[in-house]
Amino acid sequence: MSYKNNSTDSINSTTTKNVAFIINSLEGGGAERVMANALRIMQSYYEQQNTGVYLVLLDSTEESQQVPEYVNKITLNTQGSLVNGYKQLRTTLQSIAPEYCVSFLTRANYLTVLLAKKLKFKAIISERVNTSSHFSGGLKDTVSKLLIRLLYPKADKVIAVSEGVKNDLERNFGVPGNKIGVMYNPFNVPNLTARAASPNPEAEALKPYIVGTGRLVKNKNFSLMLNAYAQSALTQNLVVLGKGELEDSLKAECRDLGIADKVHFLGFQQNPYSFLKHADFFVSTSNAEGFPNAIVEAMCLGKPVVVTNCESGPAEILTGDSDYAVESYEQCEFGMLCAVNNPEGVKHALIEMAKPHMIEHYQAKSAERSQQYSEDAFQRTLLAHINSVVATQ
Secondary structure, three states, X not given: OEEEOOOHHXXXXXXXXXXXXXXXXXXXXXXXXXXXXXXXXXXXHHHHOOEEEEEEEOOOOOOOOOOOOOOEEEEOOOOOOHHHHHHHHHHHHHHHOOOEEEEEOHHHHHHHHHHHHHHOOEEEEEEOOOHHHHOOOXXXXXXXXXXXXXXXXXXXXXXXXXXXXXXXXXXXXXXXXXXXXXXXXXXXXHHHHHHHOOOOHHHHHHOOEEEEEOOOOHHHOHHHHHHHHHHHOOOOEEEXXXXXXXXXXXXXXXXXXXXOOOEEEOOOOOOOHHHHHHOOOEEEOOOEOOXXXXXXXXXXXXXXXXXXXXXXXXXXXXXXXXXOOOOOEEEEOOEEEEOOOOHHHHHHHHHHHOOHHHHHHHHHHHHHHHHHHOHHHHHHHHHHHHHHHHOOO
16 A cells, blocks of 8 residues: 555644545546546635545556646555455545545446445545446346446435446346435546647648547447448548557458548557647547537647547537437537448448538537536536535534
8 A cells, every 4th residue: 555645644633524535546548537527626715624535556557647736535455355455445534534525437436435434424426437338248247237226225325327237237237316416527628739739740740630539449449430431431531549459350351441541540649639639520430428528628739529429428419419310310409410330321421420510510619518518517417426425414
């Protein structure tokens, strides 16, 4: 166990109360980035309230995110074990004595709920993925689903990252609707814009192009993107940002489709926004999402989007309706929405979006929609969820 910034042995006795945020690690995922952003966004509030804020990481791994100095970061070494996690987190939270805990990701959520009643704090857990779609099958996933059905309803508050995730938890996991709130991920548009403005000769050389981002894994379904792109015969290049286990097979698929000279796999990029800036539009063909950060980030930069109507988030972002259905593809208010696993639909959406007047139209609509995901809105929503359970004490 390691302590950074502070330790449970030197808790500030001048604070009026302590709170804890809990997550598996600060590796390079979307949930980890949102956790770091949440702590930054909440800094002024917690300092004003003289609150001691602790971030507990369950695993000792390489960190890709940084948290503000006011946060007391404690790193455990549970090695992915629920049993180790329970023992180590119990000791840590006994010392902190938090008024409430906010956790992200399923393992951290399990432990937060399990310890809440014993240690007498309020459990606020957050589901960052579409739960049903996230577990593909097998014994481990079956056990995970069982634990969610058993534990999530016992939380004081469950914060879903989208209406689609909320509906899934209520319909398929028995979480009472009155316990679930929705909180969209926050986006710092000025920061994204500044990062996008960084010089990028590589992107300039590839223009014109469209762009897709994400891990090269089955769930992201880049194979669908490649097939639809090949059928569309677009003149633009296709740039793919991301790494993953399917990279070699996807490159082989490009060769088979005759598009290897037009598709550019550029790997993981520390600054994908400078590539987004120079793209004509953004494409996502995922089978499942919790809340697709990459789509909103592209829209924050004024980029039109072509996305599949997967569970959950895309329909909610593009239409405002999480249950919106599409048979092939549709020109929705804020972008092109395509049926999942439908190459024909994605092909036609690509062809339509590539037209100059459509790009111009959806550039404006993306910029308009992105205003709904501000950091101020995030802070107000998180505080409302916290106060809804803390006020009951």
